[in-house]
Amino acid sequence: MRVVVKTVGTVLTAILLGYPLWAPEWGLGILGEIGALGMPGGLIAVAAFFGLVALYCRALHRTMTLLPPEARTGAPASVWWMFAIPYNFTEDFFIVRTVSTSMTASVTADARVTGGFVRWWAALGYGWCAFQILSLFPGTAGYVGGAIALPLWAAHWIMTGRVNRRLAARQPAAPLTESL
Template identity: 55%
Template sequence: MLLTYPLWAPGSGSGLLGEVWALGWAGGLIGVFAFLGLVALYCRQLQRLLTLVRPHARPVSPSSVWWMFAVPFNFVEDFFIVGNISAGLSADGRLPQRIAQQWTRVGYCWCGFQILSLFPGWPGYLGGAVAVVLWLTHWVRTTRAASMLKVRSTDALTTV
């Protein structure tokens, strides 16, 4: 519904599509493909993290993170992706609880601000800016968590 607001509230701005096409068709396409490429890299990192969770602790398949591309469901699905990975990290137990909780909080926050970014005007712009910062922060935390799990897996193998 929020994606279509320029159609039912034309006085509130041109919306996301207007922003995309502000750079012309070539710039808009480059921007869209660059963004989708970044989302794919992020999904790959989430999949890597979930793959490192012990199989018995995974609530879902690691490939389920790719539902992030299921527009418009992805705005809600992202919460489930973060929640499922969080549940797997908790059930696995190898990642310190404080780090897993911070990972989860940042993940839920970026998901929430992503929804806010769909609103018209300054709330949408502000929500989008905060969402991007939180998304990048979550990506860094995802990479660190995966590295920690990989190291802990290696430690377990070498101490046996």
């Protein structure tokens, strides 16, 4: 079922990204927005955005590596699928789910992260994912989607930093001593 959802989601995302080709009367889409910035403005905007995505992925990767291996429901490196356009628009939901279920599995064994925190973290994550897809729509819907997605993404990133600090603050194991 996951493969079907990911495939259908990717195809629908590609259709949305391509609307300037099949419905030019709707506008130029994201490429038009980037083009409106001119050169080098558009290039700088794209590079800055992908730089931020890389930092965000690094934070999620760190979250997964800080969780006990037995709690992980996916590989830490799987968060880097956020760079696989247009697949990433659907995959982002699965990334949020993988990290949140991994944190939930860790909650039972580790009191540093509460179940309420994980639920709020997941809700923000699914929210930015959904509004990110809405941002692909033409016109006002797309602008509103983007305007909502970005602050949700920032809030989610801030929460990811908080959970990383909590997870990294684990007490070191008692030193082993040799008995004579």
